[in-house]
Amino acid sequence: MPLQRPRNSSLAIAALMLVLSVLQVRWAWIGDSGHEWERMVRSDVRGYYGYLLAVFIRGDLGHEPADPTYVHHTPDGTLNKYFAGTAVMMAPWFAAGHAVALLSPDAPKDGRSGWEYMAIGLGGLVHVLLGLLLLRALLTGLGVRDVVIAWVLAATVLATPLLQYATLQPGWSHVHSFLAFAAFLYVVHRLAEACHMRWLILLGVVFGLIVLIRPVNGLVLLAVPIVAGDRTLALIRRVLAHPLHLVAAAVAFSAVVAVQPLLWHAQTGHWLEWGYRGEGFHWDRPEVLRVLFGFRRGLFLYAPVLLLAVAALFALLRRSPVVAWSGLVYLAVNTYVIASWWIWYYGSGFGSRVYIEHLAVLTVPWALALHRVGRRTWALGRAWMLACIVLHTFQYWQYRHLILHHESMDRNKYAWAFGRTARVDMDRLGGNYQAPPFNPNGMSLVLKSYNNLEGPSPHWVGGRIEARPEAVSGRHVCVYEGDEFGITFIARAGILPTGRALQLEVTAMRYEERAGDSFTMQGVATVQGTDGALIYYEPFRMNLLAGERDGTWARLCYAIPLPPLRAGEEVRFYFWDQHRNARMLVDDLRVKVFAVNAY
Numbered sequence: 014m015p016l017q018r019p020r021n022s023s024l025a026i027a028a029l030m031l032v033l034s035v036l037q038v039r040w041a042w043i044g045d046s047g048h049e050w051e052r053m054v055r056s057d058v059r060g061y062y063g064y065l066l067a068v069f070i071r072g073d074l075g076h077e078p079a080d081p082t083y084v085h086h087t088p089d090g091t092l093n094k095y096f097a098g099t100a101v102m103m104a105p106w107f108a109a110g111h112a113v114a115l116l117s118p119d120a121p122k123d124g125r126s127g128w129e130y131m132a133i134g135l136g137g138l139v140h141v142l143l144g145l146l147l148l149r150a151l152l153t154g155l156g157v158r159d160v161v162i163a164w165v166l167a168a169t170v171l172a173t174p175l176l177q178y179a180t181l182q183p184g185w186s187h188v189h190s191f192l193a194f195a196a197f198l199y200v201v202h203r204l205a206e207a208c209h210m211r212w213l214i215l216l217g218v219v220f221g222l223i224v225l226i227r228p229v230n231g232l233v234l235l236a237v238p239i240v241a242g243d244r245t246l247a248l249i250r251r252v253l254a255h256p257l258h259l260v261a262a263a264v265a266f267s268a269v270v271a272v273q274p275l276l277w278h279a280q281t282g283h284w285l286e287w288g289y290r291g292e293g294f295h296w297d298r299p300e301v302l303r304v305l306f307g308f309r310r311g312l313f314l315y316a317p318v319l320l321l322a323v324a325a326l327f328a329l330l331r332r333s334p335v336v337a338w339s340g341l342v343y344l345a346v347n348t349y350v351i352a353s354w355w356i357w358y359y360g361s362g363f364g365s366r367v368y369i370e371h372l373a374v375l376t377v378p379w380a381l382a383l384h385r386v387g388r389r390t391w392a393l394g395r396a397w398m399l400a401c402i403v404l405h406t407f408q409y410w411q412y413r414h415l416i417l418h419h420e421s422m423d424r425n426k427y428a429w430a431f432g433r434t435a436r437v438d439m440d441r442l443g444g445n446y447q448a449p450p451f452n453p454n455g456m457s458l459v460l461k462s463y464n465n466l467e468g469p470s471p472h473w474v475g476g477r478i479e480a481r482p483e484a485v486s487g488r489h490v491c492v493y494e495g496d497e498f499g500i501t502f503i504a505r506a507g508i509l510p511t512g513r514a515l516q517l518e519v520t521a522m523r524y525e526e527r528a529g530d531s532f533t534m535q536g537v538a539t540v541q542g543t544d545g546a547l548i549y550y551e552p553f554r555m556n557l558l559a560g561e562r563d564g565t566w567a568r569l570c571y572a573i574p575l576p577p578l579r580a581g582e583e584v585r586f587y588f589w590d591q592h593r594n595a596r597m598l599v600d601d602l603r604v605k606v607f608a609v610n611a612y
Contacts, residue, residue, distance in 0.1 A: 022149050025163035029170045030142050036180040037134055040413060053130040056360070058184035059083050060095035062133070064276070065107045067093070070124040075280035085290060089281040094288035097276050098226030102189040106136030137183025140192040141175070147195040148376055151202050151240070155377070157384045164398055165380045169372050172318035172401040174364035176409055182362075186226050190370035193223045197233055198240050198373060205241040205248045210258040217262030221269025227370075232347055236374045238339035245335060291514060292355055292451045299352035304365065307358075308427045315364035315408065318401035321394065322375040325382030333381065340378045347371055355451040361419040363412040415440040420447070421557075429558055443554025445536065449607065450514035450574045456607040459515075460504055464602045466491055472508075473602070476500030483598055485522045485566060490598040493534070493590055501587040502604050506578040513608040515575040519586055523567050524598040528560030531597035535589045538573045543581035555588055566600075 042050045054062045060083030067074040075090035085092040110132025111124060120126040145166055152162045170176060178187045200216045224231045238245040252259055277286040305312050313320055323344070329337035351357070351367050359367050383394050411417045416430050421444050430442070449456060464470040466478055467487040476491045476499040484490050491500045502519075509515065517538055525531055534556070540549035551573055558567075575584060584606070588599065 021160045021163035025167050026145050033138055033179050041134055041181050042131055050127045050130045053133055053184055060093055061099040063093055064097055064100035066124050087281055092280050092286055092288055097273055098222055099186040099189055103133055106132040134183045137188045140188050141179045144192040144195040147199045148373060151199045152380045154202050157380045161380050161383045164395060165376050168318050168398040168402060169376055172405040173316040173372055174366050175369050175372060177363050178369055187366055187369035190226050191373055193219060194233055194370045194373035201237050201240045205244045210255045213258045213262045214265050217265035218269055221266040224270055225273060229350055235343045238335050239377050242333060242336050294353040295355055296353050299349055300357040301348060301352045304352040304357055308424050309422050310358040310365045312365040312368055318398055321397055322379040325379045328382045329378055336378055356448045418442040421445060441559035444557035445553040446572045447574055449516040450609050452609045453612045454610040456609055459510055459608045460606040462604045466600060472502055472504050474501055483524050485600040490600045493595055493597050495593045497590050497593050499588050501585055503583055503585050505583040506580055509578055509606060510608050511578045511580060514577050516607040517573045517575055518605040519571045520603045521569050521599055522601045523569055525560050527563050531595045533592050534595045536571060537587055537589050539585045540575055541583055549576050
């Protein structure tokens, strides 16, 4: 039998995996330092990886060393903040990497060698591959043309944040959830095709894994009609007509989810815990517009290709109303939940990472709609996807090279960064403007201080204050010309309430005689103990934008969440010239401190 020519989707998946593999090895394994893999386990990944170290290496689950990233100290033992599903998905790869480390004479044996870390990255790539293969099988089963599948999968990988998390941050939960979502959708399709009811048991396992990774993703159940379409009611009746299989599926689901309470009990002796202490949802004030269109993490701003997926839902309203309405409800409900989380942009990153797993769902109506369009519309759809791939991969490159800011993008920064590629433009953006702490009952202003530098002012000390003609108001400014520190804001517990999370808001006017004179300056917010020990330390580049004009004043605004104070502690804010080579003036300093109301 002659060999068949590879299908378009096979070539597309192979090419995609080649690209992802090269990018991960180059930038997440090697990087500029030659050992970038050392940064593979950071931020959220420290918590997921912490389970593996505590259970399999140190044997100290419930008695872990202090780590403010993910360890809570309780009267009954330490508590890992995160849910364990991502750790479960990582475990086989960690085991393989650790086995190699044990056989390697020069590798450390504490679970933190390059072998374990790079194995985690490889596992992320394999999970993306499996997710793509499952989505191809699903879309093929739904009758979608292979060339459409190839284009949709290519755009899903290269024109969305999946590109970043498959290559630069594979240890985060999202690529693992992407696989779990794709598996869930495929199994639903098999059941809708009247396959054997044993598939229902597998569905229970997969759904349990989805919930174990991120409980709120249990909303994937809303995607069942998107896959089953007009056969949704028949599928429900068929499932209910097989109570033994339904019970077996429930048992399988419970067995997977039970991993979490078992881990909680091993840590604190309690079967139920809440690791996200001091965090939660603001159900009454979701940031929907910012989540979808904002310059910070806007879904459609940084992944405009998904506008095509939304347009597909409307295009299907006549031909496939069940799919279309279910898709719109799915997107609306999940967006509301995502936008209601207290830190709606979900920390640092590029684009909206929390939609990555939902991409698996959106591919279904996206592909179904493109399968049915005419030749001209299909050409326009391909042109749009190609343009979005070019834009997103370019901005991904900008993000990797620090032209886009990792945390506090806004309209002005986006406009400044757009299209820039020069080395001189890398790592030029700064500032720090974070969401306030979780505050379901709001916040209260507890301290307000203004200093125009014309005389002594409460809470402000130090600095070289001189009369200068450039002053914004009055005659005096704070001068930084070889000075490591300038004027400093200090507020102590007692003046500020204790036991309540705080939000520090600072504005100041900054003058540069020559653009870029203060490029090396940092803003620093700290919480210090009575002995001067740093309890909290948050440094950041002072200037929001790279200086572009000589002899101008710029208004700087910062918002920084601070942990609750204890008696004797104090909050400080200052500008720091570590290298003593900045030249600038500061005037009109304003500080507001807000405290979270009791809840």
